[in-house]
Amino acid sequence: xxxxxxxxxxxxxxxxxxxxxxxxxxxxxxxxxxxxxxxxxxxxxxxxxxxxxxxxxxxxxxxxxxxxxxxxxxxxxxxxxxxxxxxxxxxxxxxxxxxxxxxxxxxxxxxxxxxxxxxxxxxxxxxxxxxxxxxxxxxxxxxxxxxxxxxxxxxxxxxxxxxxxxxxxxxxxxxxxxxxxxxxxxxxxxxxxxxxxxxxxxxxxxxxxxxxxxxxxxxxxxxxxxxxxxxxxxxxxxxxxxxxxxxxxxxxxxxxxxxxxxxxxxxxxxxxxxxxxxxxxxxxxxxxxxxxxxxxxxxxxxxxxxxxxxxxxxxxxxxxxxxxxxxxxxxxxxxxxxxxxxxxxxxxxxxxxxxxxx
Numbered sequence: 001x002x003x004x005x006x007x008x009x010x011x012x013x014x015x016x017x018x019x020x021x022x023x024x025x026x027x028x029x030x031x032x033x034x035x036x037x038x039x040x041x042x043x044x045x046x047x048x049x050x051x052x053x054x055x056x057x058x059x060x061x062x063x064x065x066x067x068x069x070x071x072x073x074x075x076x077x078x079x080x081x082x083x084x085x086x087x088x089x090x091x092x093x094x095x096x097x098x099x100x101x102x103x104x105x106x107x108x109x110x111x112x113x114x115x116x117x118x119x120x121x122x123x124x125x126x127x128x129x130x131x132x133x134x135x136x137x138x139x140x141x142x143x144x145x146x147x148x149x150x151x152x153x154x155x156x157x158x159x160x161x162x163x164x165x166x167x168x169x170x171x172x173x174x175x176x177x178x179x180x181x182x183x184x185x186x187x188x189x190x191x192x193x194x195x196x197x198x199x200x201x202x203x204x205x206x207x208x209x210x211x212x213x214x215x216x217x218x219x220x221x222x223x224x225x226x227x228x229x230x231x232x233x234x235x236x237x238x239x240x241x242x243x244x245x246x247x248x249x250x251x252x253x254x255x256x257x258x259x260x261x262x263x264x265x266x267x268x269x270x271x272x273x274x275x276x277x278x279x280x281x282x283x284x285x286x287x288x289x290x291x292x293x294x295x296x297x298x299x300x301x302x303x304x305x306x307x308x309x310x311x312x313x314x315x316x317x318x319x320x321x322x323x324x325x326x327x328x329x330x331x332x333x334x335x336x337x338x339x340x341x342x343x344x345x346x347x348x349x350x351x352x353x354x355x356x357x358x
């Protein structure tokens with residue numbers, strides 16, 4: 001496993017180094033002018049296709065592991081091909097800035113459908129007795145699985161706002177899943193998680209703290225999709241793992257997404273797909289971090305913001321790691337996280353008395 005993780009790390013790291021180097025000469029590698037929006041916080045032109053190097057690193061490492069017949073069933077030879085549409089949904093947007101949200105959602109949905117049909121990724125229980133009877137119906141299981149995979153893919157993209165934020169959150173999630181999988185002797189899931197973590201690490205070292213390259217939509221969608229695959233598969237293959245483990249370990253990006261939809265649709269009464277600049281990480285940066293560090297040297301405020309959100313993410317990941325087989329405690333921890341997140345959001349917003357929704 002270690003040698004394949006090393007392959008993923010070095011490919012990701014050196015490909016990203018090459019992208020950074022050649023971006024100074026090849027204009028197509030920098031598309032900042034196509035992506036100016038409410039979450040733009042950098043001023044130096046920066047390549048946003050770090051996800052390409054991660055995709056290549058993970059793909060080659062997993063292919064090498066499969067060819068050596070180490071820990072992988074034949075179905076998982078198709079994993080990279082299945083995830084390709086999800087990756088391309090973001091990568092093409094990174095390059096062109098012209099791929100509409102609806103098209104991106106359709107491509108990720110296609111990947112999710114392939115995962116269900118080809119490698120039998122399916123949600124068949126939620127560990128809620130009454131609801132579990134319904135989720136075992138094939139059509140409902142299919143719809144819920146596709147919804148979950150599309151949701152977590154977009155969730156990682158939504159939290160990708162500052163240097164190192166999404167990549168570290170994803171690494172924390174992958175390693176938590178890997179720990180439980182390894183504990184249960186599931187080396188297939190463990191390998192996917194460890195390889196993905198090291199590919200992300202190769203990117204992270206260049207992205208944090210000074211943002212030499214960005215993850216991009218391609219990297220975020222691909223990473224989120226793999227997290228979804230591993231989360232669902234672990235619960236499906238091992239009855240001792242609570243379904244609430246899969247929720248709690250992902251709860252920061254998941255609840256960020258749900259809360260964002262609530263803000264946009266219910267409070268602001270606009271499209272849920274319309275981007276805005278008032279995610280939790282954004283108001284941390286604009287209000288709390290600015291208050292703590294002042295207005296000087298914004299290049300330090302950016303990476304500092306990520307640290308606060310890593311700590312918040314740990315409030316989901318750590319209890320999930322400890323109580324992975326205890327549904328009642330996991331439900332309680334999920335509730336506590338939701339209350340904590342919601343309290344922090346409005347508390348920080350009130351520091352500035354922002355009037356966002358009229």
